[in-house]
Amino acid sequence: MIEVRIHGRGGQGAVIASQILAEAAFREGKHVQAFPSFGSERRGAPVAAFVRIDDEPVRVRTEIYHPDGLVVLDESLISQKLVDVTQGLKDGGWILINSSHGPERFADLGEYRIATVDASHIAVKHHLGSITAPIVNTAIAGAVASFTHLFGLENLADAIRAHVPIKPDENVAAAMEAAEAVRELAPAAGGR
Amino acid sequence: MRKVIKGNGAVAHGVRLARAQVISAYPITPQTSIIEELASMVAEGELDARFIKVESEHSAMAGCIAASSAGARAFTATSAQGLALMHELIHWAAGARLPIVLANVNRAMAPGWSIWTDQNDSLSQRDTGWMQVYCESSQEVVDSVIQAFKVSERVLLPTIVVLDAFFLSHTYEDVEIPEQELVDGFLPPLELPQKLDLEHPAALGNLVFPDRYMEFRRKMELAQQHALGVWEEVGREWGELTGRPYGLLEEYRTDGAELVLVCAATAASTARVVVDRMRDAGIPVGLVRLRVFRPFPADAFRAVLGGRRKVLVLDRNCSFGHHGIFHQEIKSALFELPAAEQPEIRGVIAGLGGRDITPEDIEDMLTRAWEGRLEEATTWWDVLPAEDPVRAASVRS
Numbered sequence: 001m002i003e004v005r006i007h008g009r010g011g012q013g014a015v016i017a018s019q020i021l022a023e024a025a026f027r028e029g030k031h032v033q034a035f036p037s038f039g040s041e042r043r044g045a046p047v048a049a050f051v052r053i054d055d056e057p058v059r060v061r062t063e064i065y066h067p068d069g070l071v072v073l074d075e076s077l078i079s080q081k082l083v084d085v086t087q088g089l090k091d092g093g094w095i096l097i098n099s100s101h102g103p104e105r106f107a108d109l110g111e112y113r114i115a116t117v118d119a120s121h122i123a124v125k126h127h128l129g130s131i132t133a134p135i136v137n138t139a140i141a142g143a144v145a146s147f148t149h150l151f152g153l154e155n156l157a158d159a160i161r162a163h164v165p166i167k168p169d170e171n172v173a174a175a176m177e178a179a180e181a182v183r184e185l186a187p188a189a190g191g192r
Numbered sequence: 193m194r195k196v197i198k199g200n201g202a203v204a205h206g207v208r209l210a211r212a213q214v215i216s217a218y219p220i221t222p223q224t225s226i227i228e229e230l231a232s233m234v235a236e237g238e239l240d241a242r243f244i245k246v247e248s249e250h251s252a253m254a255g256c257i258a259a260s261s262a263g264a265r266a267f268t269a270t271s272a273q274g275l276a277l278m279h280e281l282i283h284w285a286a287g288a289r290l291p292i293v294l295a296n297v298n299r300a301m302a303p304g305w306s307i308w309t310d311q312n313d314s315l316s317q318r319d320t321g322w323m324q325v326y327c328e329s330s331q332e333v334v335d336s337v338i339q340a341f342k343v344s345e346r347v348l349l350p351t352i353v354v355l356d357a358f359f360l361s362h363t364y365e366d367v368e369i370p371e372q373e374l375v376d377g378f379l380p381p382l383e384l385p386q387k388l389d390l391e392h393p394a395a396l397g398n399l400v401f402p403d404r405y406m407e408f409r410r411k412m413e414l415a416q417q418h419a420l421g422v423w424e425e426v427g428r429e430w431g432e433l434t435g436r437p438y439g440l441l442e443e444y445r446t447d448g449a450e451l452v453l454v455c456a457a458t459a460a461s462t463a464r465v466v467v468d469r470m471r472d473a474g475i476p477v478g479l480v481r482l483r484v485f486r487p488f489p490a491d492a493f494r495a496v497l498g499g500r501r502k503v504l505v506l507d508r509n510c511s512f513g514h515h516g517i518f519h520q521e522i523k524s525a526l527f528e529l530p531a532a533e534q535p536e537i538r539g540v541i542a543g544l545g546g547r548d549i550t551p552e553d554i555e556d557m558l559t560r561a562w563e564g565r566l567e568e569a570t571t572w573w574d575v576l577p578a579e580d581p582v583r584a585a586s587v588r589s
Contacts, residue, residue: 019196019364026196026366033365034196038308038358038546060465061359061458062550 001054002150003064007085008049008073010041013137016163017071018049020141023159024151025053033058046083053150069094071144073119073136078106086110096147096182098136103185115184117143119174122181126174128167138164142175143182153179194368199360202330202367203269203295203353204229206337208239209375210293213264213382216244216255220274221307222357223297227269249274253281253292260290261396263387265341267292271357272299272306272313279317286321286412288397291344291382293337294322295353297361298457298508300545308546309357311457311509315485315517321412323351323419324485326456330360330367335436338370339426342379346426347419349412357546359458374433416487423484440489442481443496445471449478451562452497452535454522455506456482459542459549463506466554477558482518490525497526498533504561506554508543515570516541538566542573 004021008014015036022034033052041047050064066088075097077083086095086109094113097106103116119139129135138160145156157172164171197205203226207215215234217227233239244255249270256266270278275296285292296314300306314324325340327333333355340351355361388396400408423440431437442460445467446452453463460481470477480496497503503526507516514520519539526534540557543549553573560566 022364023196031366032196033363035358035363038362058365059461060551061356061363061461062548065550 001052003067004051004069005064005067006049006071007077007083008047010045010047011043012073013135014047014049014073017137017141018051020159020163021051021144023163024156027155027158028151031057046077066090071140072097073140075099096143098140102183107185115147115182117178117182119178122174122178126170128170128174138171139174139178142178146179147182194366196364196366198362198364199330199333199355200225201229202333203337205369206334207267208233209370209372210338210341210379212241212267214242214259214266216246216252217268218246218249218252220271222299222361223269223271226295249277250281253278256292257281257285257290260292261388263384265382269295271297272301275313282317282320285350289348290350291348292350293340293344297355297357299357306545309359310544314352314354315509321349323349324354326354326483326485328457328461330365334367335430338375338379339430342426343419343422345382346422347415349415356458370434378433420487420489440484440492442483444479446478448476450476450501452478452480452500453504453558454480454482459506462551463554466551470558475562488521493522493525494529497535498529500535502561503535503537505539507539507541510541515539539570540573541570
């Protein structure tokens with residue numbers, strides 16, 4: 001079973017991102033679970049959402065404490081130390097961060113597979129949200145596909161069309177562009 | 193068709209497939225998206241029903257009672273304070289023998305104000321005459337809503353279908369949504385033996401003198417007892433149609449189990465993982481999942497728990513002053529066993545107000561029960577020490 005935790009801020013689409021990832025994996029023939037952090041959300045406040053993907057029906061029904069991978073929609077959660085994003089992350093786990101910077105900037109997070117993608121820039125380019133509040137969930141999903149191979153781009157495109165109510169073509173295009181724009185930290189540089 | 197939907201969506205699909213004719217409901221977190229989705233289905237013409245917007249849950253149930261009295265298939269959904277506000281009419285609906293189905297998203301009662309899951313809201317309706325079924329997965333939610341209409345209409349008692357807040361209501365998972373033709377074959381249109389009829393005017397709910405009241409109540413009790421067999425039959429029939437059979441309770445790896453965990457709802461799903469893990473480690477544990485709570489399947493519990501060494505009951509609820517509620521009821525059922533077949537019973541109260549019940553929690557509970565390290569009849573799991581038994585806890589930040 002693969003467990004993924006998504007960090008974002010209220011309004012960035014972390015919950016929809018979790019649904020898109022689950023739907024894309026479901027279309028690969030997997031069993032899935034996707035859920036938000038259970039509570040009340042405020043725009044701009046740190047939020048989390050979760051995804052489980054398995055070959056068998058998912059039986060465990062608890063929050064995720066030891067994810068295999070992390071998706072960070074807003075790098076300021078890390079730079080401002082608002083959230084201990086790597087808490088509970090499994091040894092050798094992966095981290096994908098929405099950032100205009102290269103992955104070297106986040107090498108301090110630890111010995112993980114670390115990558116960045118400028119999902120905000122890609123989202124704005126495709127008219128998804130505004131410069132101050134880009135909607136990055138579909139772009140980041142494209143990056144997850146190429147970084148983790150949890151699902152293919154074709155199934156991702158279908159999942160986006162199923163879950164995103166407006167601008168389906170722009171959202172799919174953003175995902176495809178982001179899939180090509182992932183920058184991964186060379187393994188040798190990952191450790192300290 | 194298999195789709196990724198959330199538990200609240202599973203409720204809405206069940207109601208749509210059952211072709212409910214009247215939905216009378218008031219929104220409350222975490223139930224809201226059930227009735228949003230149903231309102232949308234009605235607006236889009238996917239469900240040919242009247243959606244009545246009301247000003248309170250009390251009125252929501254009044255609307256269901258009126259609709260059902262006129263012979264319509266009626267549905268509502270609520271949670272916690274909303275269910276409590278309905279309480280007067282919850283009694284009325286059962287006493288009037290109306291086959292209404294209600295989905296209750298388990299939410300802890302306030303105060304402290306909470307939107308998260310526990311079972312005290314639905315279990316507070318235990319003695320009203322409604323049937324209650326607790327769901328473990330969104331698949332079971334959609335299947336149980338459909339079955340609930342069938343059983344209710346057979347025995348003329350209403351049913352509460354219960355699902356956990358957030359752990360089911362707001363969790364997306366892959367669910368097989370039955371085809372309409374299949375459900376139409378399973379659940380025929382509602383034909384009540386008695387209903388409001390302009391051609392044959394009658395008054396319902398009249399004054400009943402002491403010489404007859406007990407007979408009405410006795411018939412409710414007989415209908416509950418009769419419903420045990422109907423739930424079994426309907427669950428079996430559903431299994432033949434879909435490959436997903438249901439019973440009053442469900443056994444998981446109870447063969448040779450000397451310690452059996454009893455629990456309901458999503459905690460039972462997580463417990464399966466723990467039972468597998470402990471069995472692999474050679475500890476003879478098993479699981480019995482409580483599904484139908486009213487009518488209470490006492491015979492089935494005696495059959496599966498009689499003769500075991502130990503039973504541990506996990507309650508996500510509490511009857512203040514006397515243990516967890518499932519614990520009480522199971523202990524009461526097992527008391528009728530011969531002394532030699534009575535297991536040692538311990539109770540754990542856990543997960544109130546939505547506190548997570550993790551696999552590690554369940555493994556720890558079971559290990560302590562197995563090793564005889566649960567000294568009290570009931571243990572409150574993972575709580576801070578209470579310094580003063582009388583003064584209410586203050587909230588410290």
